[in-house]
Amino acid sequence: AYDAGELTSAWSTLEPRDGVFDWTPLDGQVEKARRLGKQVWLELHTTEGKTPQWAIDAGVVLVGSRGGTPVPWNATYQRLLRRVVHAMAARYDGQPAIDAVNIMAGGCYGEMVICAAQMDGPAWRRAGYSDEVFIQAVKDIIDIYLEAEHQWEDGSRTHGFLKTPVVLQLGGGLYGHTERVIRPVVE
Numbered sequence: 001a002y003d004a005g006e007l008t009s010a011w012s013t014l015e016p017r018d019g020v021f022d023w024t025p026l027d028g029q030v031e032k033a034r035r036l037g038k039q040v041w042l043e044l045h046t047t048e049g050k051t052p053q054w055a056i057d058a059g060v061v062l063v064g065s066r067g068g069t070p071v072p073w074n075a076t077y078q079r080l081l082r083r084v085v086h087a088m089a090a091r092y093d094g095q096p097a098i099d100a101v102n103i104m105a106g107g108c109y110g111e112m113v114i115c116a117a118q119m120d121g122p123a124w125r126r127a128g129y130s131d132e133v134f135i136q137a138v139k140d141i142i143d144i145y146l147e148a149e150h151q152w153e154d155g156s157r158t159h160g161f162l163k164t165p166v167v168l169q170l171g172g173g174l175y176g177h178t179e180r181v182i183r184p185v186v187e
Contacts, residue, residue, distance in 0.1 A: 072106030113171025
C-alpha cells in the first residue's frame with residue numbers, strides 16, 4: 001500500500017522550496033519496504049493543503065474546501081507538476097521496492113474526481129470546469145507521468161516513469177458525471 005500522508009508524499013514536503021527537493025520521507029519508505037522484502041506504491045499528494053505556498057505564489061490556483069485542490073488545467077500547475085513528477089521518476093523509476101506510482105489525476109487523493117463536489121461545484125465551474133476541460137487536463141497529467149522525454153526551456157531533458165507502472169484511480173470529475181468523464185479518458 002502507499003502512504004499518502006503529509007509526512008511522506010505531500011508536494012509541500014517533497015519540494016519545500018521552488019526546485020529544492022527533499023526525498024528523505026519517500027526514501028525512508030522505499031528503504032523500509034526493501035529491507036522487509038516488500039513493495040510500495042508512491043504518490044505525490046498535491047491536494048487538501050499539500051500544495052506548497054511557493055507554488056501558489058507562482059500561479060498555481062487552488063479551488064475548493066478541505067485545503068484546496070490545484071486546478072488541473074492550470075498551465076503553471078502542469079508545468080510544476082511535470083518538474084516534480086519527472087524528478088521523482090529520475091530518483092525512483094525502476095526501483096524493485098516500488099510496485100507502482102499512483103497518478104495525481106486532478107482530484108482528491110490522486111483520484112480522478114473533484115473533492116467535495118457538492119459543496120465546491122460552483123467554485124469549480126467559476127474556475128472553468130467543464131467535463132471536456134477536465135478530461136483534457138487528466139489526459140495531460142497522464143502524459144506527464146508517462147512521457148518518454150520533455151525538453152525544458154533551458155535545453156535540459158527529463159522523463160516520466162518509463163519502467164515503473166503508473167496507476168490511474170478512475171473517477172467522474174464532478175459527481176454525477178462519471179460516464180461522461182471516465183470513458184473518454186480510458187479510451
